Amino acid sequence: MATESVSTALPLRTAKQSEAHPLAPLNAGEIRNAVLLIKAQWPANVDLRFKCVTLHEPAKAETVPFIEAEFHGYNLPRVDRRAFLNYYLRNTNKFHEAVVNLSTQTVEKNVRLGPNLHGPGDGEEILAIERVALGDEGVQAEIAKLKLPEGAHVVVDPWIYGSDGVNDDERLWQAFLYMRDPENSAEADSNHYALPLTISPVISSTSMKVVRIDHLPTGKDNTISGPKPYQRRPGNEYISELQQLRTDLKPLHVVQPEGASFAVTNQGTSHVVEWQKWSFRVGFNYREGMVLYDVRYEGRNLFYRLSLSDMNIPYADPRHPFHKKSAFDLGDAGAGVMANDLKLGCDCLGSIHYLSAVLADDKGEPMNMPNVVCIHEQDGGIGWKHTNYRTGRAAVVRNRELVLQSIITVANYEYIMAFMFNQAGELAYEVRATGILSTQPIDDGLEVPWGTVVHPGVLATHHQHIFSLRVDPMIDGYHNRLVYDEALPMPRSDFNPHGTGYYTQETVLEKSGGYDLDFERNRTFKIQNVDVRNAVNGKPVAYKIHAPPFQKILSDTESFNHKRAEFSDSNIYAVRYRDGELYAGGQYTNQSRGGTGVRSWANRKENIKDEDLVVFVQFGINHIPRIEDFPVMPCEVIKVALKPVNFFERNPAIDVPPSSQEFNKSTLLSEQHQQGATEGVIDGSGQVCCTTPGPSSKL
Amino acid sequence: MATESVSTALPLRTAKQSEAHPLAPLNAGEIRNAVLLIKAQWPANVDLRFKCVTLHEPAKAETVPFIEAEFHGYNLPRVDRRAFLNYYLRNTNKFHEAVVNLSTQTVEKNVRLGPNLHGPGDGEEILAIERVALGDEGVQAEIAKLKLPEGAHVVVDPWIYGSDGVNDDERLWQAFLYMRDPENSAEADSNHYALPLTISPVISSTSMKVVRIDHLPTGKDNTISGPKPYQRRPGNEYISELQQLRTDLKPLHVVQPEGASFAVTNQGTSHVVEWQKWSFRVGFNYREGMVLYDVRYEGRNLFYRLSLSDMNIPYADPRHPFHKKSAFDLGDAGAGVMANDLKLGCDCLGSIHYLSAVLADDKGEPMNMPNVVCIHEQDGGIGWKHTNYRTGRAAVVRNRELVLQSIITVANYEYIMAFMFNQAGELAYEVRATGILSTQPIDDGLEVPWGTVVHPGVLATHHQHIFSLRVDPMIDGYHNRLVYDEALPMPRSDFNPHGTGYYTQETVLEKSGGYDLDFERNRTFKIQNVDVRNAVNGKPVAYKIHAPPFQKILSDTESFNHKRAEFSDSNIYAVRYRDGELYAGGQYTNQSRGGTGVRSWANRKENIKDEDLVVFVQFGINHIPRIEDFPVMPCEVIKVALKPVNFFERNPAIDVPPSSQEFNKSTLLSEQHQQGATEGVIDGSGQVCCTTPGPSSKL
Known part of the structure; x- marks a missing residue:
C-alpha cells in the first residue's frame, strides 16, 4: 500500500511526556503540533489539504496496562501520544497517511498511498x-x-x-x-x-x-x-413557518430538582462518566463520533471499546448513475465531523450535560465542535414489578436510563445515535433514521418497483441502511469467547412422551468468521468468559447480544457494493483483535474496491476462542419509502442491546428504590379517581406506597 | 356443544332501551340485571358460581351502522344490550353459557356446555x-x-x-x-x-x-x-426493606404545567379518548382487559377493534407433571380480572388519568376494579429532524406519545401492556414481561438443558411467551385486504449490469390462513384498501404491521400444547370476520383440546381479499432464564407497531410545532457549555430556536 515514503524520524527523542490520557482525543495544541511536524516534512510552498488529524490510539498492549493501573490506583506506565493524519497535496491526487509521535516529536510514518485509495469528503x-x-x-x-x-x-x-x-x-x-x-x-x-x-x-x-x-x-x-x-x-x-402547525400540544417538562444522578469528570478532551454503578470514558473523533472506552460496572470489566464502526447505504435503482449510490457515511465523510451542534431544549429533554470536541479543518487548524454529545437521564418506564396476590403488596421500580446522544447530518439524511445504559446492567445502542429521502425525477403517472413516488414527479428509491457496531469486549477480563445458544425441540421418547420438551444447546465459535441469527432456532449470541464462573450456578459470566433481524445486502456477491461493504452480509462478524482494525468497511471507503474490511479479517480464520476477540454487530433497515417519509421522515428506530447473562448473582436492579409518589410526584388528572386509602402511605422503611387491596376485591 | 338447554325466552319483549353505548362494558346495574335473569331460570336453592358476566358485543352488522351514524351525527339506530355469562352450578361440573338480552329482558341462550369445556380460574x-x-x-x-x-x-x-x-x-x-x-x-x-x-x-x-x-x-x-x-x-x-438500596438516584419529574393534551369523555363505563387527531373508545372486560374500538385519525377509519386476544406460556420440562404447564393467561384466568389497581406515582410518571372498571365476582355481584388503566403522555425522543448543511438551520420536532397502560399479575408473572399512539399516525402495542419465574426444586450441583439454576436448589425452566394481538381493521372502510411486500434482488441483465438493483413485489393473500415473516426477503405485511387510493401516488391506502420475529411453539405438532395454542405457529393469522371469534386460542382454553381457535377458523380457507377480515399478529419471547431474572426479572420489552403506508399524502407529523427551549424548558448542567449566540433566539414565527452556525465551522 505504501508507494512513496517521505518519512524520516527525527534523530533525537524529546522526552516530553504529554499530560493527556492515552485515550483522550487530540487537543488543539496537539493538532497544531502534529500538523506542524508534517508540514516540516515538505517545502514551505507545498500546500497540504488535511483530511484528518486525529488520535492514533496506542496499541492495546500498552493501553490495557495503563487503564488497569489507573483503575487500581497503581503508578501509571508511560504511553506515548500519537496523531494519525491523512492529507493531500492540495489539488493533486497525492494522498498520504502519517503517524506522528507527539511525545517524541517524531514523524513515525508518512507515506503516499497507492491507487484507488481516496480520502473522505469534507x-x-x-x-x-x-x-x-x-x-x-x-x-x-x-x-x-x-x-x-x-x-x-x-x-x-x-x-x-x-x-x-x-x-x-x-x-x-x-x-x-x-x-x-x-x-x-x-x-x-x-x-x-x-x-x-x-x-x-x-x-x-x-x-x-x-x-x-x-x-x-x-x-x-x-x-x-x-x-x-x-x-x-x-x-x-x-420548515415550520410554511406549515399550519397544530395548536393543541401542551408542554411536557422533565425536571430534576436535585440535579442529575450522573457525574462527568473532564480530563481535557476526555470525559469520564459515572452513573448508577457504571463508569466509562467518552472519546470523540472525526470518523466514528462518540467512542466509549473502558466500560465497567461496579468496577468489573465489560467493554474495552464501543463505537459505530461504519454504515453503508446501497440504493436499488440499477440504472447509471444511480447504481453507484452506495454511501459509507462514516468512511466517506465521518460521524464526528458531521455531528450537529445540539441545542438546549431542542434535541434533548431534561437536565442536559453537553460535551464539545475539537477536530481539525482542511488546513489542519483546530476546529471547535460545540455540543456534539448530550448526556441526560430519562425515565424508561417500569423496570420491574411484582404483586403478591395474596397480600396485594406491589413491589415496583422504574427503569432510569442514561443516554449519550449524538446526531449527524449526511447531506439529506439524519441519524440520531445513542448509547443507553440502565440499572439492570444493560447497555443499548439505538439509531434513529430521519431526515430527507434522496430523490430523483420520474415521469408523470409512472410506478417503478425500485422506488416510491413521494411527490408529483419525485421518486424516492429503495435503499438499505446497514450499520456495523464494533464491540470490543473485556467481560471480566480480556480473553473472551463468542458462543451461541439455540432452543431445540426434544424428540419424543420415554423422557418426552407428550412432545412438549425442549432444550438449549451451546455452540462455541472457534474461528473468526461471519455468523448469522436464526430466529427459528432462537439463536442468541453471547460473549463469555469461561475463566470466571457465576458463584451460584457455575456458568461462565457472559453478556448476550440482542440484535434485530435485517435483510442482508441485496447487491449480488460479484458486485462492487458487496465487495466493498464487507460487513453487510452477516449479522455478526467475529475477529481476533488487531491494532488499527476499527472500521468494518476498511480504512478508506471512498471509491474503495473491497478487500480491506472485516470480511477479509475474518477470512484469516484465526482462533477466537478464549482470545482477545472483537465482535461486529450488524443491523439495519431496508427502507422501502412511504409517502409518509416525505418531506422529512418520522424517525425509524433500531436498537442493539447487550445484556448480562449469569454475570451477576441476581437482578442487579433489585436495589433500586421503589417507585413512590413521594419521589416521582406525578399529577392526578382524573376527576373521579378512586385511589385507595393506602395511597401515599409510607411504611416503616419510608419507601413503599404501592400496596393494593387484598385479594377479595381482585385477584 | 350444547348438551342441555334450559333457556326459555320470556314471552313479552320489554321495550326498554338502554342508555348505554353498544360497546360500553356492562355497568353494575346491568350486571345485577343479567344475573337476576339467569338466577330466575333456576330454582331458588340452586347456587350458581359465576365465571363471567360481561358485555355480549352486538353483531358487527349492527354496530357498524351505529358507530358510523354516531360519527356523522345521524340518528342512532337502536342496538340491544346483551350480557354474556358463564357459570357453574356451584360444586358441580355443570358449566353453562348464557346470553341475556337486557333491552328485552330476555334470556336468549342458556345451555350447559359439553365435556372438556371448562371455565377459567378466578x-x-x-x-x-x-x-x-x-x-x-x-x-x-x-x-x-x-x-x-x-x-x-x-x-x-x-x-x-x-x-x-x-x-x-x-x-x-x-x-x-x-x-x-x-x-x-x-x-x-x-x-x-x-x-x-x-x-x-x-x-x-x-x-x-x-x-x-x-x-x-x-x-x-x-x-x-x-x-x-x-x-x-x-x-x-x-421487597425493598430487605435490600441495601442504592442511594444515588436523583428524582426525575414529568411536569405538564398546562395539563395534558388529551381529553377523556366518560360515557358511563365507556370512555372516548381524543388526542392529536386520534380518537377511539376504550372498553374493558374480564378477559382481554383493555379493548380499543373505533380507532380513527382525523376522522378516517383505521381499526374497528384492537385487543390482546390471548397468550400461551408452554414450559420446556417434559417430565410429569411439569409437561402440563402451558398457561393461557387470558383464557384460563383473564387480563381484566387480574388487572392491577395502578397507583399514582408508582406505575406511571407524569400527569395521569385513570380509568376504573366494573366486573362481576363469583356470586355475580358487581366488583369495582379501580384504576385498571392509566392514560398519560410521554416524550418519545426526537420525532423527526433535518439540518440544511448549507444554512445550518435545523428543523426538529419531538415525538409525543399517548400511552394507555394496564398491568396484570398472573400468580408469579406480571405483564405490562400498553397501547401507544404518536403524532405520525403510528400505533404500537407494547408488552413488558416482568415478575417472578415459576420455579421448581433441583438437586445440588446439577445443570439441565431445559432450565437455569437461578438460586441454590432452584431451577427456572425455559418457557415460551406467545402473544396474539387481534387487529380488526377498517382502513378507510370495512373491506380490506392483506398483502405482503418482499424486496428481491434483480437478476443481472443489461438493465442491471452491475448486480446492484433490487425491487419490491407484492403478494395478495386470497384465503384465510397462517402466514410467516421472512426477514431474508424483508417480507412486510400490509392491510390495504384498494378502493381508496393515495391522491399523490395512486397506491392503495394501507397500514403495515411491524412485528418482531419469535420462535414458534416448540412442542411438536401432535402435542396437546400445539393443538390447543392455535395461534402459536404462525406470525400472522388472517381470517374472515365472524361475530364472536375473538380469542385466538378458542373461547374455553382451560384444559382445552384444540379445534376451536384461529387455526381452525383459518382452515375454512375463506376468501379474505377485499372482505371484512381480521388479522391476528403473534409475537413472543423464548425465555431462557438468566440468573439476573431472579428474584424479579427486569422488564423484557416487545412491541408490535402499525404504521401508515401511503395512507397520508405526506409525513402526518410535519405540522408538529418545532422543538424549542421556550416550550421544553430544559436545564443546562454543563459548566463550560458553549451554546451559540443563537441559543434561545426566537424567529418571526415565534417558534424556531434551532439554528446552528454555518457550514464553515462544521459540515
Missing part, C-alpha cells in the same frame, strides 16, 4: 464542488435547456462517486441537481428534494472541473429522454 | 384451592416427611392443570408448594419461589378435594427420589 470540499458544478458553462447550458422559471434557484447535492470499476480510478464527485420551489426561491431552506432536475455533472476533485454531464433516466427503463422544459410542480416544504 | 377459587391443599391430611403427612424447620410457612401456587389426554377430563388444579424463608417466616411477602418443595397435590374443583399427590423429579431424569428432609438454604427476597 465540508469545505462539498461546498466547493457545489460552486464548481454551478459555475460550469456546460452545466449552465444544460440548465438553460430546462427553461426554468425566472429567478429559479438550483441547488447541488454532491455525492460520493461510488465504484463500479468503469473509469473510476480518479477521485470524483457525482452531483445531483435540484431546485427550490420557484414560488419560494428566496427561501434558503426551501426543500429542494421536492424538485429534482435531470442533469447530473461529474466533477474531478483533483482538477476541480466538470469532467462529464450525465442525464438521468426518468422512465421505466434506461432511456435518457434528455433535458425537457420545466413544467410547474408544487413544492413540499418542511 | 381469584376466590385460587384462594380456596390453596386452603384445600394445605388442609388436606395426606398433604400434611407428606409435608411432615420434609422435616421443615419450626415455624415454617408453606405457600401454595395453584396452576391450571393443562392437558395431556391422561385422565384429565375432570376440571383439576395442580398445586406447586413452596415455603417462605424460615428465617423470615412471618413476612407474608417473603419470596417463596426461592424455596420450592417437592410435593405437588392435585385438587378437583368439583369435589374441592385432593385427588392425588405428585412428587416432583429433581434430578436429570424422571426419577422421583421422594420427600427428603429439608436442608437449610438461603432466601432470595425482593
